[in-house]
Each structure stands twice: as structure tokens, then as C-alpha cells.
Amino acid sequence: MFTSIRRDEHKEAFVEVRQRSDGRLITLIEVISPANKITSEGRRLYLHRRDEVRKMNANIVEIDLVLQGQTLIDCAKDASPAWITRWS
Numbered sequence: 001m002f003t004s005i006r007r008d009e010h011k012e013a014f015v016e017v018r019q020r021s022d023g024r025l026i027t028l029i030e031v032i033s034p035a036n037k038i039t040s041e042g043r044r045l046y047l048h049r050r051d052e053v054r055k056m057n058a059n060i061v062e063i064d065l066v067l068q069g070q071t072l073i074d075c076a077k078d079a080s081p082a083w084i085t086r087w088s
Contacts, residue, residue, distance in 0.1 A: 025058040032064035 036046035
């Protein structure tokens with residue numbers, strides 16, 4: 001159920017899913033861009049935000065469409081469990 005709908009164009013680098021009753025962050029959905037993946041300052045700020053979200057015990061979903069730069073995930077693809085689908 002939607003509580004509001006925006007009709008004008010609006011861009012955000014992330015989406016927060018929050019509990020209606022108390023506003024607690026449930027999930028952060030982040031779209032990885034060159035600004036937060038390739039530049040050292042953008043990467044530092046993003047990793048800091050991600051650490052803060054983890055401290056809140058919230059989920060993090062990273063949508064990474066940038067095909068260059070270091071990975072932002074905590075484990076390398078080669079070290080991921082066999083059940084994870086590898087996109088290469």
C-alpha cells in the first residue's frame with residue numbers, strides 16, 4: 001500500500017525501506033554509480049554509510065551496474081559460496 005505518489009521526476013541514489021510504526025530502517029537499496037565506486041571520496045562515504053546501516057541491523061541491497069573499479073562486496077566472487085549465481 002502506497003502512502004504517497006510523486007508525479008514529478010525525482011532521482012535518488014538509494015532507496016530506504018522503513019518500518020511504518022517506528023521509522024526504523026529495514027533495507028537500504030543502493031545503486032552503485034561511478035561516483036561511489038570509482039572515486040576515492042565517494043567510495044569512502046558510501047562504505048561509511050553502509051557500515052552505519054549494518055550497525056542498525058538493516059539489510060543492504062547493492063545494484064552494481066558499473067563494470068569497472070574495485071568490488072564493493074565483502075567477499076570476492078571467487079570466494080563466494082557455490083549456491084550464489086555468478087554473473088560473468
